[in-house]
Amino acid sequence: MSRILIIEDDKKMSDALASGVQAAGYDVLTAASAEEGFYLVHSRHPDLLLLDLTLPHRNGLDILRQLRQEGIDMRVLILTSHNTVEDRIAGLSTGADDYLGKPFSFPELLARIDALLRRFLPSKNEPQILIGDLRLDRKSRAAMRGGEVLELTPREFELLLYLAENTGRTVSREMLARDVWRETSRFTPIDNVIDVQVARLRKKIDDPFKIKLLQTVRGLGFSLREPQH
C-alpha cells in the first residue's frame, strides 16, 4: 500500500484530506509543521507528499528544496491557494511533480495522486474500453452500446472517453474543463456548456437503455460506471 504524507497546518483541511485519502485506500501520515514533516519523511519514507505552501515558520517551497537537495526520491504534490502562473512555475521548478490550486475538487486530487503513484495504469494503450455493455473504440472513435452504434459528435466522444478512462471515479467539472475542453480556468459559461453537453451525452448513451451508466454526483461532478447492486 502506498504511503502518503500530508504536511498541512490547517487542522480541518488536514483531517479532511487524511480521511478522504485513507478512504481511497492509502496509508496516511499527517504533519502540521515542517519539522514534524522532515521527521516523518526520514522515519517512515512516504511515497508521496501532499505539501501546503503556507506553513508556520517555514515556507513549503523551502521544505521542498531541502528534500530535493537531500536527494530524497518521493513524489510531491503542492496544494496551495497561491495559484497564479508564476506560483505554479516556481513550485514546479523547485521540484514538485504536480501543483493543485485551492480550492480543488477532491476527485481531482485523487486522480492526480493515482496518476503520480501510477496506481491505475493508464488504459490509454488499450484499443477498447468496456464498461458494462458500453464499448469504446479508441482508434475508430466509435461507441457502441448493446450492439447499437451511438452517434456521437467528436466532443461527445472525447467526453465519454475521458469519463470511461476514469471509470469508477468521480470526475469534477474542473477536470472536464481542463482535460476535455482544454480551458485554463473554470467560469460560468463553461460550466453551463459542460452541464448541457453531459445532458446530451446522457440522452444518447443512457436514455434508450434500462441500466444507466452516467451518474451525476451532486456537488462533485459525474461518474461513468456500472451500477452496483
Add this chain to the structure above:
Amino acid sequence: MRQWWPSNLRSRLTFWYVGVLAVLLVVYATLVFAFQYVVLSKQIVHDEIQDVETVEGLLFFDSTGTLQLRQDYYSRPQSHLLIDRMMEVRDPSGIVLYRSPTLKGMSLGGPTRPGEGDADFGERLTRLDDGTHVLLISHIHGMDNRQLLIRLGYSLAPLRARMLQFLLVLLIAIPLALLMAAIAGQAIARRALRPIERMATRAEGITAKNLQDRLEILNPEDELGHLASVFNHLLNRLEQSFEQLQRFTADVAHELRTPIAALRTIGEVALEDDRGERSCKEALSSILEETSRLSETIDALLLLARAEATQGAREPKAWPLKSVVDEVLALLEVLSEEKSLNVFQEGGALGEGSIRADRGLLRTAIMNVLHNAIKFSPEGGVVRVSYSRSETDPQILQLLVQDEGAGIAKGEHDRVFERFFTSSARETAIYSGTGLGLSVAKLIIERLGGSIRFDVQATSGARCLIELPVIGREQ
C-alpha cells in the same frame, strides 16, 4: 562622500548661484586687472617717449665736451615721473656719456644691443643691479654730428604697488560680494519655495479620511499653481478610485455573505434534521454547489484584478477579432443548439481586423457577452453577430451582438455593467450568475482602448455594441 552636498533644494540653488557668480566675478576681475595693467604700462611708455623728446632738447655738451642735462628745467612744475626718471646716454661705441643720479651709478639696460633704438623705441623690461624692475625705451638722437643712444626708463615699483592694492581690494570685495549674494540668494530661494513647503504640509495632512481636501491655488498661471492643480487632479482620481474600491469591498463582502449564509443554514438545518443519511447527503451536495458558486465569484474577482492590470497598447500580440468570436461560438455551440437558436455572423471580412490584446482576456470578454445573448434568447430565437467599421473613425472595429430576448429593462442600460448588478426584471432573475460577467467584459474592453454599451433604442431584445481599436495595416 556626498556629505558636503546640501540636501535641500534651497541650499543647492544658492550653492549653484553663488558658484556661478564666483566664476563670473573672478573672470571679470582677471580681465579688468589685466586690462588695467596693460593700459598703465602703455601710459608709462607713452610718458617715456614724451620725456625722451623733452630730454633731447635739454642735452648739451659743455666746454669740456662732457654731456650735461640742462638743470633749469626743474624749476617748472613737473610730475614725479620726471623726478624718478632714469636715463643713460651712450655713444655708438657703447661708452656711457651721461648717467642720471637716480641710477646711483648702476648701468641701465647693460651693453648696447645691435640696432638698438634704430627704428622705434624698442621698449623692454630690465632689472637694475639693486633688483628694481624698470620699463625702459631706447632712442638714437643726433647731436653736434654725433650719434647718441638715449636710454630712458621708469621704475615699475609704483605701478606694481598700485596693482597690488587693486588686487587686495578685489580679494576683499569678491568674497564680500559673494557672501551678500549667498544671503540674498537664500532669502530669494526661501521666498520662492515657501509655497511648495505650504503645499507639502497641506498634502501631508491629506489621508484616506479627508481625501476631499485640495491644495489651494494662489496663481493658476505660474508653475506652482500648475503643480498644485496637477496635484489636485491626481487627488480627484485617487478619491474616485478610493470610493470605487470602498464600494467594491462592501459589495464583495455582501456578495460573499449571501452564499455563506446559505452554507450556514444548510449545515445547521442538516444537523438538526434526524431524517438520516439521505438528507445529510442532500445537504452536503447543496453545500458543495454553494462553494462552487463562491469559488466562481472569487475567480471572477481575480479576473477583474488581472484585467485591471492589462493595457491593450502594451500587448505584444494582436488577434483577428473574428477568430476569437468563432472560437467562443464553437465553445458555446452546444448551448445554442440546445435552444435551437439560429446564430449567424454578418460582415465577416471586416472581422478579420486584428485587436492588440491578451487573447485570454479578450476571449473572456466576448464569451461573457455572447453567453448572455444565448442565455437570454428564447427557444428558436436568432442571435445576430455583425462586424462593421465605425463611420467616424475607420480604425475602430464594431462588433454588434443582438438577441431576441427580453432585452434590458428601462434605465438599466448602464447599470448592467456595475459589479454584482442583478436586474430587477423578474424573467432574468432566474439566470443570476456571479453578477460580474458584464463588468469583467467592460473592464477588459476598456483596458484594450475600446468601449461597450447596450443600445438604448433597441426595441426588441438586447443590442450590445462593442467598439475596439484595430491595429493598422503597416503593423
